[in-house]
Amino acid sequence: MSEGLRRSWVESANDAEADFPLNNLPCGVFSTGGGAPRCGVAIGEMILDVAAAEAEGLILLEGGPLLGQGAWNPLMAAGPAAWDALRARLTELLAEGAAEAARLEPLLVPMDGARMHLPFAVAEFTDFYAGRHHAQNVGTMFRGPENALPPNWLSIPIGYNGRASSVVVSGTPVRRPWGQVKGPDEALPRFAPCARFDIELELGAVVGQPSDGPVTVAEADAMIFGYVLLNDWSARDVQAWEYQPLGPFQAKATATSIGPWIVTRAALEPFRTEAPERSRELLPYLREPGPMLYDIALSVELAPEGAAGEVIARTNARELYYSAAQQLAHHTVSGCPMRVGDLLGSGTISGATRDARGSLLELSWGGAEPIAVAGTTRAFVADHDRLTLRGHAQGAGYRVGFGACEGTVLPALSDPYAR
């Protein structure tokens, strides 16, 4: 399936456990010492300042400069030929024995000392619900095992529009929200801090090309620039009270954290994998011309304040029932225009086993069965918990990693209306 490690003159990139070997070349935006955010590409433990490399003429892109704006949107807008040209040139520049190594070396910044920013300007954010185990688990809790999967679930990649303004980069603290909540035994709702604050382990697809009418699954796949880790923070008590009849709203609007690195579709090509068997034949517009899922190992780590983190879930992106390409195709079926920078969350990715569940709602079975973690227990996230998503595709002697998508929970404000 996959080729071997491509060796780089950046030594830390040649470690078999490194997230960012030459095979990867993910796209981020970084700054150092309070400077302006700049486009960078991860290589080993370093970031190559590609904005500087372009400015110095080491990278030449048609229609450029494309890398000088502190966001990857201009490169994405330039289209697949530009994506391929950049990847080819970086592969050349960073390969072992590259003639330009000496000129590039001063443009490498240690990842340790860099601050990461949102890698792209998020145009709009859509969140899907494409994990079958997740839908089955949540449905069983809310409607019983007989009615767990909604009738449309096997026909439609169910999704809803989220809030782009609430997307934040890994490392941004997340404040526990207030909201309207009503317990099953309460007659009226209360206004209170969320008591069931949760995470959702997802993969986000970054739309790199626009569309203006229905697109096929193959065309949709070609529009995707790359993927990021995505944690869709969820206020479960708020969600339970608000979501009928028009879907989740404020329960999902506090924050959605994304990883700092867009792993390009090109880097993931060796890891494509078939969709699971279809329980119901899909309508033709949703059928896949080839493997559209990816074999990406995923994990969730929870670290209580002052304690070491512990992995609370391990799963894989191949557990999804619908691919991002299918979701994007479905997104356009009404004629809905898609734009460069649109972000599509996969939906929570859970596996078949208990320790493969991508949300605390599932791990603790609605809070009824708290899990043991780092010497304590958790039904939902506690204040000061640090949650970290990680993911990588495993090649022969190398991996294509996503880095970490991390967020620490801050306590709710005592009075959200105090200024």
Add this chain to the structure above:
Amino acid sequence: MSEGLRRSWVESANDAEADFPLNNLPCGVFSTGGGAPRCGVAIGEMILDVAAAEAEGLILLEGGPLLGQGAWNPLMAAGPAAWDALRARLTELLAEGAAEAARLEPLLVPMDGARMHLPFAVAEFTDFYAGRHHAQNVGTMFRGPENALPPNWLSIPIGYNGRASSVVVSGTPVRRPWGQVKGPDEALPRFAPCARFDIELELGAVVGQPSDGPVTVAEADAMIFGYVLLNDWSARDVQAWEYQPLGPFQAKATATSIGPWIVTRAALEPFRTEAPERSRELLPYLREPGPMLYDIALSVELAPEGAAGEVIARTNARELYYSAAQQLAHHTVSGCPMRVGDLLGSGTISGATRDARGSLLELSWGGAEPIAVAGTTRAFVADHDRLTLRGHAQGAGYRVGFGACEGTVLPALSDPYAR
């Protein structure tokens, strides 16, 4: 309640039936003869090219120029002091007897010959469900009269995120979409052109200031720059099959038409009116410090191809149960950041009587009772129908109007995947 007509040297603005007297001064973006879109303000039957007026020094705004970019976002971002300064200056410049009339006259463009564009760049679009009669009607059709209003409806201004990329300006044709549909007697869904294409008569609130945490209703009100007519085109058959459990998605993504003119909050001040009596006491964060609804007469006109239009519904914006200020306050309660250019749809505005219903779904009672219009009948919209929303607030001897929000339905494509 309201002052009288403010007279202008632009004669057509002094007609008691004119939508755009000096009292109004709504904000649009226009072009002529294939030129670039420019900010303009409607006065009578003319548009004042305010971009040119600013460029010529007739309008001076702190931090300006603010009107040269073909969208009202820069002026909105400049804040309420700039909004007030512009309104005061335009009132002065266009008043009867104004010294600058001769210099301004060349900057007037006949509305007839201008093409209108989206008046602002829509950041994100949220659609609410705040019309009680509408919620009651739709709920009765779907769940019976006992369970018509969802349990949370009297406590929460229910809303869901829509798709900003699908917002179009009045005059843009709207193509009947394809989608997944499944009749109650069908075992499996089909992929078909929408057979129950509908309109929704709404008012849209334009958010003119950002927020970064929960805001009060009073603060939310102050963030609103103005209001537009809004038609949320809806594919009812698609919606029925897709909307459980996460809300409407592709059914609402084909297009949302907005009127070309933002009627400012300042122009609507004389028409504020109290909210209806509350059936359930609202939580403190949703209580209104004063009247937040507006007395705005609204109508829907349907014109079959080649026929004269006929009004099929008349209602009023005071029928809403929740104001835009309450909706915006609720939108921020989770900490969701709001941005300049966010658009909030009110939800369909229906009155108590049959001829006051703001959607064909309600007018034809789910299609069961087609209505007579222009010598034919309609359950839902037919191809080539032209739908026009209108609205105005009635003052003493003048009105503050919204102009028309119009869209013509094009037939579905024979093959949506043909290129």
